[in-house]
Amino acid sequence: MLQPGNYSLVLTLQFLLLIYDLFVNSFSELLRSAPVIQLVLFILQDVGTLFAVIVLFLMLFNTFVFQAGLLGLLCQRFQVAVIFCALHLTLSVSLHVWLMCKSTIRVSSLCCLVALLLVTMFFSILTVAVLYFYFYKRTALSLGDSRYYHDSLWLRNEFARVRG
Numbered sequence: 706m707l708q709p710g711n712y713s714l715v716l717t718l719q720f721l722l723l724i725y726d727l728f729v730n731s732f733s734e735l736l737r738s739a740p741v742i743q744l745v746l747f748i749l750q751d752v753g754t755l756f757a758v759i760v761l762f763l764m765l766f767n768t769f770v771f772q773a774g775l776l777g778l779l780c781q782r783f784q785v786a787v788i789f790c791a792l793h794l795t796l797s798v799s800l801h802v803w804l805m806c807k808s809t810i811r812v813s814s815l816c817c818l819v820a821l822l823l824v825t826m827f828f829s830i831l832t833v834a835v836l837y838f839y840f841y842k843r844t845a846l847s848l849g850d851s852r853y854y855h856d857s858l859w860l861r862n863e864f865a866r867v868r869g
Contacts (some may be wrong), residue, residue, distance in 0.1 A: 712849055715760060719845045722757040723838055726750055730834055740805065747801040754797060758790045761844065768853040770860060778863055786844040793837035796830040 729750040736743040765771060765779055780787075803826065807819070852859055 715764065716845055716849065719757060719760055719841070722753045722760075723841065725753050726757075726834070727838065730831065744805055747805070751794070751798055751801065754790075754794050757841065758794065761786070761790065761841065764845070764848045768848070769855055770853050770863075773856075773860065773864065775860075775863060775867065777867065783844050783847075786840040789833065789837040789840045793830075793833050796826075796833055800826055800830050 729746050733743055733746055736746065765783065768779065770779055803823065807823065
């Protein structure tokens with residue numbers, strides 16, 4: 706089980722990964738003239754996001770609820786966070802590939818359409834990122850609740866409701 710000392714360490718790691726993600730989302734356009742540095746930041750951001758998702762799943766799998774076989778209950782409670790994690794990672798990788806390709810290949814035809822698509826994609830990733838930060842943080846903090854880590858009346862009621 707996750708001990709209180711370990712939980713604070715894991716929570717700190719998760720928040721550091723979220724802060725780095727926020728930092729790269731906020732300031733990556735300032736490095737447009739240095740594509741190699743921007744590429745390294747993008748790769749580290751995507752790896753960090755993937756690592757944050759893995760840590761979140763490890764926290765979910767470490768709960769007593771999961772070990773009792775109530776995976777459906779965990780999925781029901783935290784499905785929005787998992788969906789936004791996957792959506793954020795997918796859109797981030799797509800945007801990073803698009804930005805790197807755009808910086809290496811100069812397209813003169815259809816310039817307005819490409820710019821409009823890029824702006825639309827950029828604002829959609831920022832909107833999803835805000836929701837990702839909110840739901841990820843909420844889930845990480847919710848997983849600190851002790852009722853997920855030991856047998857309780859709440860868990861027995863949920864188990865009876867599922868079996869019933």
